[in-house]
Amino acid sequence: MALKLPIYMDHHATTPVDSRVLEAILPFFDDRFGNAASRNHSFGWAAEEAVENARAQVARLINATPKEVIVTSGATESDNLAIKGVAEMYREKGNHIITQATEHKAVLDTLKRLEKYGYEVTYLPVQRDGQVDLDDLRRAITPKTILITIMYANNEIGVIQPIAEIGKIAKERGVLFHVDGVQAVGKIPVDVQKDGIDLMSISAHKIYGPKGVGALYVRRKNPRVQVAAQIDGGGHERGMRSGTLNVPGIVGLGKACEVCQQEMPAESVRLAGLRDRLKQAIMGQLDEVYVNGSLEHRLPNNLNISFAYVEGESLLMGIHDVAVSSGSACTSATLEPSYVLKALGVGEDLAHTSIRFGLGRRNTEEEVDYVADRVVETVNRLRELSPLYDLAKEGVDLSKMSWKAD
């Protein structure tokens, strides 16, 4: 079969809506358009039933109960609701929150705002492999600590945190535990009971559902967790999140969770196989390429590699029929290289050369082989253009040179 270009390999950014999900959604735009809050006619009942069914599908994927699933507009809102909602609700107990350096901005910027309101935040460093040190975490907990918020898996490097261990520590110390589960849920087994998770953010569009819908898991037993609403109104979602329910979106979220649950055992093995094939093809043909983050504790679909002496954006330009992301400053709005790689101790020079490959449901072996060939060819071409590669070949230690940066 001929390859269809361009090839999408950026599934940490977003995913296409699965055809089964789309099929489930469509009637709710059309003849089943009712408002789930309309309690006295069949249009409302049909919508409510569909929402409750979706809630159950989400709950089954993470071993929760349907009542513990609060639907939101997406994971950014879920992160905001969890963190600000707990901060507000438990203010009397304390004002200290613990997180770690490689969290998503939806968590970090939310915490930054809370700091302005008098909350204290500890940002734990990560180790070279991207995992947080559990002893650091234990030491950071104080009597004032009300929340630990640590992501399940990182969106840039795919590194999985020791969530069950963190959950255990949180429980022992009586601290609530919020997890940004966006990249992990639907990709690897996530169990809020076994993992000791009290709150967890979920996004539909990262798991082949529609954009603009997500969920927050809020534990109801052992302990019963409460969050102060951040959006007030008609008292939807048990008063935690007002606003007319996005019924088609919620139906899509539920169906996406169901499909992920069915396919995860086989799909995660297939994706890990593709990922390893990609890694071997690239690393077998190029020297001085480095995988960023742990290979052992990693999402099956993630590969993040630095290609020494080749700037990331120029590499993306060379493989323009392949959609991937870079940690290069030139590709970011802030013109700073990836703060995640920096937190791992990756030098800024190498951070500028990083590429994130995010494999997904529709990627094939042929696509992986094509992408690997294009990457190898482009890196070789750009290294011929690179004065740094020249210097390195001459045996010059680049880190010891004095650069006239202006």
Add this chain to the structure above:
Amino acid sequence: MAYSNKVIDHYENPRNVGSLPKNDPEVGTGMVGAPECGDVMRLQIKVNPETQVIEDAKFKTFGCGSAIASSSLATEWVKGKTVEDALRIKNTDIVRELSLPPVKIHCSVLAEDAIKAAIGDWKRKRGDEAGPNGTSAAASQAE
């Protein structure tokens, strides 16, 4: 980000890629930028000592597509110019020619700096910042 056709052309067909012997007294080398900043340009010129005309220019660049295009264009523009005329190339000329967006203006600044650094190096080798009449000092630099 969408690139202009000229940036894409220079990126795909960079002009004057390569190196000149850096110890040659008639060659000036400018290396600007830093790996931590994601941009390093090396621009070299070979100047005819009689006419002060830049007869050859080569570059190598670590950086984004716009940085590669800016330095490639810089080598095209300095070739055939006298040293004094080459010093008059402004980063804004590069911005205009390549239609660089505001976020890429630093690439053009770096290219202008690279031209100036290469010419500065060539002048230092001649032992005469002012220009001609530096043959003995230049010879002492040759190894």
